[in-house]
Every structure is written in C-alpha cells, then in structure tokens.
Amino acid sequence: MDRHFRNVRAAGPAHGPAWRPKLPNFGRLHLARRRRRVVFRAGSCVGACLPHTWGEGVKAASVPLAAGALVACALLFEDRDMGFAVGATAMSTILWTLQPMPPFMVGLLYLLVLRLSGVLSFAELFEGAASESNWLVWAGIVVGAALKESKVDRWIAHRLCSHIHSFRGLLFVIHCIGLLLVLGMPSGTARVALLIPIVHACAEGFHATAMQVEALFIGAICSTVVTGTGVVTGLVGNLVVHGLAASDGVDIAWSGWALRMFPVMGVCQMLLLYGVICFKYRDHLGNSAPAHEDDLGAGAADSLLGGGDDDALALHAGFGDGGVRDDAEHGGP
Template structure:
C-alpha cells in the first residue's frame, strides 16, 4: 500500500488558523492594517504606563496576531520584532538583535546539521527498518517499535521529516493487511503522535523548547531531565489509548513486504560517532570542562554544536550544499524573534506589569489548580494556534507571574512550553497530524476519538510531573 502525501511543510511553528477560509478571504494587506491599528490602540491605551512599556505591549500584541493569522510568513514577523522594539525605545539597535545570536539558536543550528547528516547518509531509514524487523510479527510490538522510533528520531530531526520517513515504512507493512482499518489507524497515528511526543524530550526537538530554554537559561541536560519523564509517560499513555480505541483485527503482522536494512556506509558510521559524541558533550560538556579546569562555556552547548558541524564537514559526512538545503533557517529566525520579544517584555517591565494584573487572581488559586489551567490552555490553544507563538507570547508573562506568586519560573514556563507540543485532536494542529490525515487512512473523527483522550491524559501527566518537581525542589 503506497501512502502518498503532499510535500510536508517546513517546521516553522505553523499557525493552523492560517489556512482558514474566512481568513484567506481577507487580503493580507488589510489584515496587516487591522493588526497595526489594534497595536496602535494598545500603545495609546497603555501610554500611562510609560512609552517603553506601551511599545513592548503593542509589539507583543502585533507579533502574536501576525503569527496567529500568518498574515506574513512566521520568520518575517520574527524579523520585525526587533525593529519595532527599537522604534518604541525598548532597545538600542545594538541590543535589539542580540537574541538572534543567542547560544540556543546555535545549539539548534547544530542539531539541524546533525539531522541533515543523519538523513543524507540514510541512517534514519536504516534505523527504522532495523527496528521494525526486530519488533517481530506482533501488532502490539510493531506499534511500540514504530512509536519509539518516531519519538527517538524526533529528538534529533524535525517531527515533519520523521513522519515523512516513516510513512513509506508503515505503507510497506499495511500492504499485506489492506482490509484492517484499525491497524492502519493504529500505526499511522502512532507514528504521528510519537513524533510530537518525542520532540519534547530534548532542547532541539521543537522550537518552543528552545524559546523556553533560552529565556530560562537552561542547558541541554537540564531540559532532558525535565522533558524525558513527560515524554516517556506520554508515549506509554498514547500506546495504551491507541490500542484501546483501535484494537487491530489481527495480532500477527507480516513485515516481509519491507526490504532489509542496507549496511551502513563509512560516512554513515562516522556520522553516528559524531552524533554520539555530540550528545555526550551536550549532556556533560560543561561539567567535563569544569573538571579539566576550563571555563564551562568552553564546552557549552553552542560551542559543541559548532564543533559538531566542523567535524561533519571535515569527515565528509555532509557537504555545505546539503546543509544549506536541509537546515530550517526560518526556524532559527523564529527563535531569535521569539527570544527578542521575550527580552523586550521582560526588560521593559511589561511582563512584570502583566504578571501583577494576573497575580491577584492567580495567587488566590492553589498552585496545582493554576498549573493545571495553564497546561490546559497550552494544549488546547495549540490545536488552533502556532505552538511557537503561544510559547513566545506567554513565557515572559509567566516568568513574571512566577515571581509574583513565589515559585520558580521554570515551574510555569516549562510545562506550558511542553504542553504546546501536545496537540493530538485535529489534523491542522501539527504537521505530523496533517500528514497522516492526508493519507486518507485516518479521518478527523478518528483523530478526535483518540486525540481528546490523549490531550486530557497528557495534561494530567505534565501537571503531575511538574507538581512533583516543584514540591521536591
């Protein structure tokens, strides 16, 4: 069975509402004008707070609406944030563009370079075929293998590329089981959901992760310690819920339709060594540098990323042309714009002012209830709004709110950032969802049957994990 889809979108934190028919009927120039007028109105209404705060609030509103409606390409909106903050007096020109050179941007750049090398040398396909053949003939084992493969690849390469790679693998399996609709739903949704869930495990797995980590000044290991427990528990829940909703008609599945994995080339083996060493240094580099008496930044995540890119090129694992084509430059611009907006709201005092307005009602709630409500907002908002836009807009405010109510900023920002990657109900919510829906084997009703249950389950997981982190310090 051939599973054909349209060319997958670039993973730039797409806004699902951008494809709305009503929005498309409004010319882009008119949408831009309306948003500009709304931003001007906010600036005028907030002017008693001071010109700088008013400018930051107006810029934040304009950026969020432009991202939401995708009146402009998302990276273009990100590029407009810095000049707008300069015009409002929030930053000098030299200060405004600092975040585009933030270390987290170069960390993600290095992650993309590793991902390109993995794809160019067909390591991802080799891994997928090996895992599927090792899983045996059981449908449950095959689902687990595909979900783990999808999640594992999404920790390093984009979830869009992961699903595009695994769809032909699933198609090869389904070729021998054409009449089993539940098996098709099970495997396709398992691949899509595994990609989204795996992306939260590492700092480079999804743009919201990088934005939150940049604002909180987290390193790679800090993020892994926060993201992996949520990812593993969510994968287990997704596996159980999928089998509950769509039990396959057969317990034994033939994988004979799939070709055996080819032997890895010399370049692929070199790439695997570089990937392994890079992951080790991302996790333990600063501590290794400290033990050697070097400054920790010597083996910081950004430095390690640039060293990895150098080694990939020197070892002839990948050439510059492949890197130029494969790296998602728009995502890097989006990260820079999101970090710039966060800095602008924080340094202008606008985030603190917003937090003060929210501090009274939020402070009256038990922390567990507040956390639950914020995670619910993040998860369900991302069904319709760009996860990057949600994180970039909320994270600075949540940092101020955390200070107001006396909790660690990460206790609010991290669960919200992770929650924005957990949208499972609608095809438009994420590129993986859209790609499996486009195969015509999974309907929107199928996705909603599983997705609502999974959304509610991961809300519980995220809330519980971060409550325990807060209580145990």
C-alpha cells in the first residue's frame, strides 16, 4: 500500500484539489483467500478418499465389481435360485481373492445373500455344523481362547514352572496332559486348540528358544493326536474293529475299550513319542531354566502371570518377543 501511495502522489497535480490514494479492496482479497482455502481443503479431502497405491485401488474397485457380478448373474439366469447361487459364488470369489474385507465377513455375506434370496433356509445353511464332532471342535477353540483371554494359561504355566526344573521334565508333563485330554475330549482338533495357549505360556516361562518351542508344539500335538488314535473309539480304524466284533456277536463297550487300549496304545505310544522327540532335539533341550519368581524378581512373575495383551498377541501370532528367544542371539546352535 505504501508503494501505491507513493505512485499516486507522484502522479498527482502539484497544486490542485485534495486527493485521496486509491486503496485496495480488502474485502475482495479476503473472499479470494477464502475461496482458495475452500478449494484446497476440498482437494485434500478428495485426495484422502482416493486410494494411494495400486493395491488399495484394486481393493476399492473389487466391491462394486463383486456387487455387479451378483446382479448380473441374478438377471442373466432364467432360474432365479441358480442365478443367485452363481452370483453369490462369483461375488465371494472376487472378495476372497482381492480381500477388501476380512475373509470371515465375506463368508457371512455369502450366507446372508443365500438366505435373503431364498436359495437356502437357515436349517440348510447350518446343516454342516449340526454334527456333534463339529461342535466339539468349536467348543475346543472357544475354551482355548477363553484360557488365553482370562490368563488361566499363564496361571497353569506358573504352577508348572514352579515345580519343574528342566525342559525335559516340562516336555514330559506336556505329553502327559495331552494324553489325559484324550479321555475327556474326543476331538483331536479341540484338544490341540486347548493345549496351544498352555504351551505358549510355558515357552515364555522357560525362556524357550525357537527349537525348544518347536519341540514343545510337536510333543503337544503328537501326544494328544497320535495317542488318541488307539484310545478314542470314534475313529475309522477303531470303528472297523467294532464292526468286525459286532458281526461276530461281541459288543465292546467304550469303557472296556479304553481300559484295554489306554495302557498300550496310549501310554506306550506317549513314551515312544517322548523318546523320539528328546532324541531329535537332544542338542536343544538343556539350555533353558524356568522363570521362577525368586530368581527373576517380581517383574518376571508379573510378566508370567499377567502379561499385557501385546505380549499375548505376539506369542499367539508367531512366538514373538514375549519370552521366546532366538537361538543365534543367545548362543544356541
């Protein structure tokens, strides 16, 4: 404005009427700035909504593509049920492949489309989950998750680590627990889901290396799955034996089968598996010590009994930093 004032004064008459400098229109300048600010913010909002990478763009385009496939199949097929069935399958295939949403949500959406279109009823949709074995598997998964969320697995691990002073002893106890679960839970998958949180917590309590964690997991799975093949009567081989005995007029009760098979097919197989695992991991089973409360202080006990959710998630995701060590870092083979 000072420069404008000087220019006007220089151009004005030397002697004449009083003059007034021409001031800029501050109102128009303010409106122009507001317009630029609004345009900039609108552009920022639009840019934030747009995908920033090629993968995000594909995921964003997969949703309308899947919806279009569903509508197209429903309109092209003369049979309504066939059109919705093919369309729901195409929609789920696109969403499962490109994954704009979690897979479980895609599965629920698939079931919802089939139900709302009238292709299947609720009884037909959940017919596959109506068997007792499927509910046993589901119950085992739920119980295992409850053990982890309630920190019961850490409490059990603390009790085990307080009385066991060697990793071989811990491995033997895990084998025994897996064998005893065969008597109370027929489903092998459910037993494994129940043992996994306890094995995680025990590995953390013993500061287990990666190879020791592998030995614990193989021992837990083999002790409860392999030994169950001889004790549980619901497996195919055992059902064949029951059928052959029944054809000869011999009725074998489950209690009698368990009493005869548990010592041989159960205990003997467990001891054999324990020996094989100890021999396979013989160079890795003597490098750990339990994390006792007296040895490591109150902080270690708190970490063992009530560690945070981040530690639990790290252990559950892949034996992360929550207590499972790496062999190369700590001098292992």
